Amino acid sequence: MGGLLAHRRGARGEVGSDTELVAQALLRRLRALPPDEIDQFEELWFQAQDELYRWPIRDSATLLLDSIDGDEFFAVQNWIVSHGRSTLQRVQGDPDSLVELAPDRHNARIDWFCGLPLDAYIAVTGAPSAIDGPSGPGAPVGTPAELNDETSTRQRLPRLTTYLDINP
Numbered sequence: 001m002g003g004l005l006a007h008r009r010g011a012r013g014e015v016g017s018d019t020e021l022v023a024q025a026l027l028r029r030l031r032a033l034p035p036d037e038i039d040q041f042e043e044l045w046f047q048a049q050d051e052l053y054r055w056p057i058r059d060s061a062t063l064l065l066d067s068i069d070g071d072e073f074f075a076v077q078n079w080i081v082s083h084g085r086s087t088l089q090r091v092q093g094d095p096d097s098l099v100e101l102a103p104d105r106h107n108a109r110i111d112w113f114c115g116l117p118l119d120a121y122i123a124v125t126g127a128p129s130a131i132d133g134p135s136g137p138g139a140p141v142g143t144p145a146e147l148n149d150e151t152s153t154r155q156r157l158p159r160l161t162t163y164l165d166i167n168p
Contacts, residue, residue: 011023011025011026011029012025012082012083012084017103017104019079019082019104019107019110019112020107020110020112022082022112023112023113023116026082026113026116027116027119027120030116030117030119030120031120031123031124033124034124035121035124035125035129038117038120038121038124038129039117039121039129039130041117042117042118042121042129045078045081045113045117048081048085048088049074049077049078049081050137051088051092052077052080052081052088052091052092053077053137053140053141054092054095054140054141054142055140055141055142055143055144055145056095056142056156057080057091057092057095057098057140058073058076058140058144059095059144059145059147059157060091060095060096060098060157060160061073061076061098061108063147063153063157063160063161063164064098064099064101064102064105064108064160064163064164065105065108065109068109072109073140074111074114075108075109075111075114076108076109078111078112078113078114079101079104079107079108079110079111079112079113080098080101081113082113083101083104087100087101095157096156096157096158096159096160097159098160099159099163102163102167117129
């Protein structure tokens with residue numbers, strides 16, 4: 001399992017912080033794998049997305065990105081996952097740490113990563129994989145925050161609100 005996740009880490013290490021180039025590098029790496037490893041990678045990616053499907057994370061993303069809908073949140077989840085396991089775990093444990101990705105926020109709504117394993121699988125086998133997609137909950141876990149309550153939002157997300165004060 002660790003070897004499969006190394007493809008994501010290696011892609012970012014190979015091309016740096018440019019998220020579009022990371023997606024291209026990841027696709028190249030996935031195309032070099034056998035079909036069963038592409039499927040395993042895709043399942044791990046979906047598991048990582050499911051870990052991020054929580055209201056506190058969606059609230060943080062909404063604050064950072066100025067509003068997101070359900071489809072955009074899917075892209076945001078992929079964007080966070082693309083930054084690696086340690087970033088995913090930081091954001092999951094402390095949604096305020098999403099501020100660390102602010103320099104790359106212009107890529108958050110662009111889903112560079114949707115379908116990469118499927119594209120790689122088709123390139124390798126000539127046919128689509130049997131994996132259906134994320135199987136997580138139908139709605140984000142938890143309860144949405146009232147982001148219009150400035151005092152509460154500043155208490156829960158101090159780094160994000162400070163960042164937005166300085167970078168309106």
